[in-house]
Amino acid sequence: MKKTLSNDDFPDLANKQILTQEAIKFKSAEEFVNSKINAFHTTTGKFDVFNIPTFFCRNKKDAEEYGGLKAEKTKTIGAFIDIKHPFRTGYNEEQSTEFIALINRAGFKVDKIVNKSGAWSISEEQTKPIRDNSPYDGENLNDWIYVPKVREQLIKESYDGLEASDVFSNHEIDIIIPLNTNQIFTESQLADIWNKAHEE
Numbered sequence: 112m113k114k115t116l117s118n119d120d121f122p123d124l125a126n127k128q129i130l131t132q133e134a135i136k137f138k139s140a141e142e143f144v145n146s147k148i149n150a151f152h153t154t155t156g157k158f159d160v161f162n163i164p165t166f167f168c169r170n171k172k173d174a175e176e177y178g179g180l181k182a183e184k185t186k187t188i189g190a191f192i193d194i195k196h197p198f199r200t201g202y203n204e205e206q207s208t209e210f211i212a213l214i215n216r217a218g219f220k221v222d223k224i225v226n227k228s229g230a231w232s233i234s235e236e237q238t239k240p241i242r243d244n245s246p247y248d249g250e251n252l253n254d255w256i257y258v259p260k261v262r263e264q265l266i267k268e269s270y271d272g273l274e275a276s277d278v279f280s281n282h283e284i285d286i287i288i289p290l291n292t293n294q295i296f297t298e299s300q301l302a303d304i305w306n307k308a309h310e311e
Contacts, residue, residue: 127304130296134308143305144298147191150287153177155185161295164256166277167192169285177277177284191296192289194272198265200252201276201283207252214255217264253277256288266290 130147137143150167151174167190168174175187200210211233214221221237238250245257253275255261265273273288289295296304 130301130304131308134301134305137305140302140305144189144301147296147301148189148298150190150192151175151187152190153185153187161190161292161297163290163292164262164273164288165295166253166286166288169287173284177286189298191301192272192287193294193296194274194287194289196270197272197274197287198268198270199274210252210255213264213268214261216268217258217260219258219260251277253286253288262290 133147134143137146150169151171152161152165152167153174166177168177171187171189175185198210198213200206208223211221211223219237219240221233223233233250233252235250238254240258240260241250241254244259245254247254253273256273265271270290271294272290275286275288276283277286278284
C-alpha cells in the first residue's frame with residue numbers, strides 16, 4: 112500500500128501562527144507580502160491552489176521565461192515557499208550523483224551514461240517512471256520529483272523540498288520544489304493572514 116503524503120508529514124512547516132505574529136509587525140498587507148515572497152510560478156492555467164509537485168523559480172524573470180515561453184496568456188504568481196531543509200542537486204556532479212543514489216534508495220535502478228564528450232545522461236528505459244508520472248515531456252534528473260516514491264524517500268530522509276539548478280535555453284535557472292501544499296503561501300493567502308492578524 113502506497114503511503115499518502117499528508118499534512119501530518121509536515122508538523123513544523125508553514126506555521127500560520129508564526130506568520131500571523133510576523134504580520135502584526137507590518138503596517139500594511141503589501142509590506143508584509145513583499146517581505147515574504149521568495150519564489151514565483153508562471154502559468155497559463157486558472158487556479159488558486161497548487162498541486163504537488165510544482166516548480167517555482169527564485170527569480171521572477173526566470174519564472175516568466177520558464178513557465179511562459181511561447182504562451183499567449185500567462186500569469187506569474189508570487190509565493191512564500193517554506194522550505195527549511197531542501198535536498199540540493201544539479202549545481203555540481205557530486206550533488207547529481209547523490210540525487211541518483213537517493214532515487215535508487217527509493218527502489219529504482221538508475222545509472223549515469225557518460226558519452227565521449229564527458230557529458231552524462233540517463234537511459235530512456237530508466238526514465239520510464241518519469242514519463243508514467245509527469246504531465247510534461249521533460250526527462251532530466253529534476254523531473255524525478257514527479258515520481259511519488261522519490262518524494263516519499265525525500266521525506267523519509269528528512270528533506271522538505273528539492274532545490275535545484277535546471278538548464279533552460281542558454282542559462283541555468285534556480286528552482287525550488289516543495290513537497291507539501293502546507294509549504295506554499297500565495298500573495299493572496301499572505302494578505303489574508305495580515306488582514307486577520309490586524310483584526311485581533
